[in-house]
Amino acid sequence: MSKIHSLISDLDLDLDLLKNIKDRKVDQKHFYTSDEASDIFLKTTENPNPRIQEQRDSRNFFKFYEDNIGNKSRETALISLGCGDASLDKKILTELSENKYNFVYIGVDSSRSMLEKARENLSKCKFEQVYICSDIGAHNFKSELSAFLGIYSCRVFAFLGGTIGNIMPTNIVDTLINMISKDDYLWVDVVSRDGTDEASDFKLFKVATEYLSDPNEIAFWFNPLKRLGVPFKNGELTVEMLKENSFGALRFKFGFKFYKKTPIEFRGEKITILPEEDIELFNIRVYDSEKFIAFFLEHNFTLMAKLEGESYGQFLFQKKK
Amino acid sequence: MPEEQDLKNIIAKLKPAEQKMAAAALDYAMEMHCGQLRKSGEPFINHIFIVALNLWQQFKDVDLMIAGLAHDVVEDCDDVPMKEIYERFGSKIGFIVDAVTKKKEDFEKKKGRFKDKIERLLWAGMQNVRVLLLKIVDRRHNISTIEFLGENKQVRMTFETQAIFEPLKEVLKFDKAKSVQQAENNLQSFLNRSKISTPKQFKEYLYGNYFQKLDEYLYDEIYKDSDKVVWEIESASLFEKLTTNKEFCHNAEILSLWTNGDDFKGKFILKRGFILSGRNAKMQVATYRK
Numbered sequence: 200m201s202k203i204h205s206l207i208s209d210l211d212l213d214l215d216l217l218k219n220i221k222d223r224k225v226d227q228k229h230f231y232t233s234d235e236a237s238d239i240f241l242k243t244t245e246n247p248n249p250r251i252q253e254q255r256d257s258r259n260f261f262k263f264y265e266d267n268i269g270n271k272s273r274e275t276a277l278i279s280l281g282c283g284d285a286s287l288d289k290k291i292l293t294e295l296s297e298n299k300y301n302f303v304y305i306g307v308d309s310s311r312s313m314l315e316k317a318r319e320n321l322s323k324c325k326f327e328q329v330y331i332c333s334d335i336g337a338h339n340f341k342s343e344l345s346a347f348l349g350i351y352s353c354r355v356f357a358f359l360g361g362t363i364g365n366i367m368p369t370n371i372v373d374t375l376i377n378m379i380s381k382d383d384y385l386w387v388d389v390v391s392r393d394g395t396d397e398a399s400d401f402k403l404f405k406v407a408t409e410y411l412s413d414p415n416e417i418a419f420w421f422n423p424l425k426r427l428g429v430p431f432k433n434g435e436l437t438v439e440m441l442k443e444n445s446f447g448a449l450r451f452k453f454g455f456k457f458y459k460k461t462p463i464e465f466r467g468e469k470i471t472i473l474p475e476e477d478i479e480l481f482n483i484r485v486y487d488s489e490k491f492i493a494f495f496l497e498h499n500f501t502l503m504a505k506l507e508g509e510s511y512g513q514f515l516f517q518k519k520k
Numbered sequence: 521m522p523e524e525q526d527l528k529n530i531i532a533k534l535k536p537a538e539q540k541m542a543a544a545a546l547d548y549a550m551e552m553h554c555g556q557l558r559k560s561g562e563p564f565i566n567h568i569f570i571v572a573l574n575l576w577q578q579f580k581d582v583d584l585m586i587a588g589l590a591h592d593v594v595e596d597c598d599d600v601p602m603k604e605i606y607e608r609f610g611s612k613i614g615f616i617v618d619a620v621t622k623k624k625e626d627f628e629k630k631k632g633r634f635k636d637k638i639e640r641l642l643w644a645g646m647q648n649v650r651v652l653l654l655k656i657v658d659r660r661h662n663i664s665t666i667e668f669l670g671e672n673k674q675v676r677m678t679f680e681t682q683a684i685f686e687p688l689k690e691v692l693k694f695d696k697a698k699s700v701q702q703a704e705n706n707l708q709s710f711l712n713r714s715k716i717s718t719p720k721q722f723k724e725y726l727y728g729n730y731f732q733k734l735d736e737y738l739y740d741e742i743y744k745d746s747d748k749v750v751w752e753i754e755s756a757s758l759f760e761k762l763t764t765n766k767e768f769c770h771n772a773e774i775l776s777l778w779t780n781g782d783d784f785k786g787k788f789i790l791k792r793g794f795i796l797s798g799r800n801a802k803m804q805v806a807t808y809r810k
Binding site: 397398400401404405411435436437438439440442456 | 759760762763764768769774775776777778779780781
């Protein structure tokens with residue numbers, strides 16, 4: 200079985216979580232970084248809402264790859280950023296393999312337990328696999344990942360399954376433009392807005408509101424706080440929809456609002472959270488495709504191809520030459 | 521302008537004494553507003569014709585129509601003192617015009633000081649409901665041509681309309697009132713029912729109709745910086761309805777929506793004029809933006 204290369208230690212993760220709590224804002228990697236966390240996450244994917252299921256079913260990643268990147272003779276590194284348990288990647292990887300594409304799969308995720316599941320998921324596949332436990336938000340992400348990727352002449356950095364929607368796109372775009380070469384590809388798959396009118400946005404807000412009463416989602420979002428010993432009865436989950444106009448996103452910010460004074464002790468430190476304080480937990484972004492593309496163009500990328508469905512968009516970028 | 525001819529036809533059918541004064545008011549208004557233009561570029565007198573005609577069509581009241589013809593003379597013409605209106609048209613019509621005119625020195629000298637122009641207007645309206653009827657019709661026409669104003673002014677004007685004139689219309693049952701007497705009865709019955717005896721109480725009631733936690737201080741702050749106010753609505757169903765309202769979507773910008781599954785807060789700014797309507801429609805200031 201392929202080895203998991205870890206660029207991130209458990210202690211680093213705990214200290215990062217501690218800092219996050221002090222800042223009242225939990226980074227998304229902390230929702231996946233334990234065996235229990237990844238199991239809780241996978242439960243949320245068992246019965247997705249119809250909109251999410253439809254997106255999953257309707258996107259044809261293999262066709263997009265074949266039409267726009269496909270080159271069977273050249274060895275290509277397909278780097279899946281935020282690969283999770285690779286269940287979404289498995290289909291396209293299998294098709295690439297069956298169609299004799301020459302590629303190496305590099306799954307990158309900040310959660311070691313998710314990578315374990317990915318490795319298990321793809322254990323019977325014949326193509327070469329590398330797993331890297333690293334966080335795109337970390338200061339050393341570029342230098343450490345580059346050490347692994349330097350040997351491949353053709354590299355495709357992929358964000359599949361809407362994972363880019365959980366991270367601040369400014370972070371991604373600035374990290375990647377400094378990391379990729381002119382022949383590399385950036386392949387981004389996003390959940391897109393039904394329209395940019397207020398009524399369509401309100402419909403999405405209602406979908407997000409439904410998550411607040413879904414026990415699996417509640418367990419997923421609350422898990423980092425549960426890990427720190429915060430009783431759920433000390434507050435309530437909330438969602439706020441905000442507009443991020445510079446890249447055309449609607450951001451659904453899930454948070455926990457405290458009713459009670461809550462002391463936390465973790466890694467030898469004490470933190471006190473007071474009533475009325477909020478902790479930002481998890482973000483989901485849904486994009487206006489046109490503005491999303493314009494945002495990447497402004498950051499020195501060139502759009503090579505796009506494929507848009509009713510509620511998703513796949514975009515392929517290269518660095519401006 | 522067809523309204524001019526309509527007014528002339530109406531005036532021609534009045535009793536001789538009324539006819540004489542109404543014709544004089546029409547001539548006076550035409551003379552005083554001659555050459556003036558509205559922001560839309562049309563002659564200012566058109567606004568006067570429309571206000572006077574609308575008042576007559578709904579209330580069939582000569583004093584009110586004459587006041588409508590004279591209502592902007594002091595405010596919008598140079599060097600016309602209010603006493604000229606009193607002298608030309610008598611104290612009853614003079615009082616109505618005086619009450620709806622922003623130049624307030626004469627009025628205040630005679631009637632005492634008021635906390636602000638709204639209390640002054642409401643006090644006068646409690647003496648003679650025609651003051652309120654004229655102001656509502658005047659505002660209705662100004663709102664109908666609001667797109668010619670600057671965006672900040674639009675927001676300010678619709679805020680004032682929302683805070684004062686929309687609830688005032690409801691108090692007077694304005695849309696159904698067919699005579700001054702009916703409007704007067706509606707007003708008095710409301711004042712008695714609500715135990716309102718001062719213009720201050722009246723104003724506070726009106727403020728509370730569409731706004732939460734709106735007081736005099738906040739009203740003045742909002743009036744000064746209407747375009748910087750971040751508004752909040754706490755009814756999800758009302759907000760959802762607004763998202764399908766073309767006028768709202770054009771004139772407002774939604775900033776955020778929040779919920780804990782039960783409570784709701786929708787925040788927005790008004791970029792241009794917009795009047796909220798409907799039962800349980802209430803908004804409040806969330807914050808100000810720079």
